Amino acid sequence: MAPSHEGVVVRHARREDVHTILQLIQELADYENEPNAVEATPESLLNTLSFAPSGLVSPDNTTQSTGDPISPTRPARCLLLFTPSGEAVGMALYFYNYSTWRAKAGIYLEDLFVREMVRGKGYGQRLLGELAKECVAMDAGRLEWSVLKWNTPSIEFYERIGAKALTEWQTMRVEREGLKELAKRAG
Numbered sequence: 137m138a139p140s141h142e143g144v145v146v147r148h149a150r151r152e153d154v155h156t157i158l159q160l161i162q163e164l165a166d167y168e169n170e171p172n173a174v175e176a177t178p179e180s181l182l183n184t185l186s187f188a189p190s191g192l193v194s195p196d197n198t199t200q201s202t203g204d205p206i207s208p209t210r211p212a213r214c215l216l217l218f219t220p221s222g223e224a225v226g227m228a229l230y231f232y233n234y235s236t237w238r239a240k241a242g243i244y245l246e247d248l249f250v251r252e253m254v255r256g257k258g259y260g261q262r263l264l265g266e267l268a269k270e271c272v273a274m275d276a277g278r279l280e281w282s283v284l285k286w287n288t289p290s291i292e293f294y295e296r297i298g299a300k301a302l303t304e305w306q307t308m309r310v311e312r313e314g315l316k317e318l319a320k321r322a323g
Contacts, residue, residue, distance in 0.1 A: 141258065141262055142220070143219075143220030144217065144218065144219060144220060144259070144262065145217070145218040146215055146216070146217050146218075146262060146263065146266050147188065147215070147216060147218075148187070148188035148213060148214065148215060148216075149185065149187055149188065149213070149214040149215070149216050149227075150187050150188050150189070150190040151182060151187045151190050152190060153187075153214075153216060153224070154178045154181050154182055154185075155178060156216065156224045157181055157185070157214055157216070157227060157229075158174075158176060158177070158178055158181060160224070160226075160227045160249050160251075161174055161176055161229075161247070161249075162174050163249065163251065164247055164249040167249070167252070168284060168287075183209070183210075184209065184210055184211075184212065185204070185210060185212050185213065185214055185229075186203070186204040186205065186206050186207070186210040186211070186212065186213050187203055187204050188203050189203040190203075206231075206232065211231045211232075212229055212230065212231045212246065213229075213230060213231070214227055214228070214229045214230075215227065215228040215229075215230070215263055215266055215267070217250070217259050217262060217263055219254065225250060225251045225253075225254045225259060226248075226249060226250040226251065226254075226259045226260065226262075226263055227247070227248070227249055227263070228245060228247070228248050228263040228264070228266070228267055229245075229246045229247045229248075230243050230244060230245045230246055230267060231243070231244055231246065232244070233280070234277075235277035235278060238277035238278075239277075240275065240276055240277030240278075241274060241276055241277065242271065242276045242277045242278040242279065242280060243267055243270060243271055243276060243278075243279050243280070244280050244281065245264075245267060245279065245280070245281035246281075248260060248263060248264065248281065250263070260293060261293075261297055264279070264297060267279055282307060
């Protein structure tokens with residue numbers, strides 16, 4: 137039997153959610169044994185995430201936000217999950233990718249996180265389900281993500297919901313100084 141999600145709200149993040157997003161990112165880093173690895177700040181998230189329209193209006197801000205379109209400098213979006221009491225307890229931070237073989241867009245899930253105190257309530261599956269709905273609506277080729285090899289609880293959860301491990305693929309990465317060096321080689 138599926139867990140009840142009555143009263144649970146999943147929505148795209150708004151600018152006013154930036155501190156919540158950063159807190160969830162830090163909690164994810166703590167869970168992954170990398171508590172000092174987070175370089176994100178409220179300002180950097182505000183400048184790089186694509187936010188949904190905001191309903192906040194104040195004396196200093198009398199115009200409703202129309203949201204931010206996806207762009208090279210704002211490539212990612214974030215879904216937040218709120219409990220019936222209104223507490224943000226989960227997020228799915230993602231961006232769009234592309235399958236050349238299928239000639240279709242897809243979604244790459246950069247980070248999925250549900251606070252430990254509410255795990256087992258179906259919230260992770262709900263967030264993934266919302267991304268799957270978006271994939272279906274856009275006729276996407278796939279929903280894809282990576283998981284740390286030591287994270288057995290997450291791997292088992294993903295397999296239970298139908299995800300398949302791509303054991304024949306190896307993740308590759310160039311970052312920081314390596315990016316600058318590689319760019320120099322291009323002339």
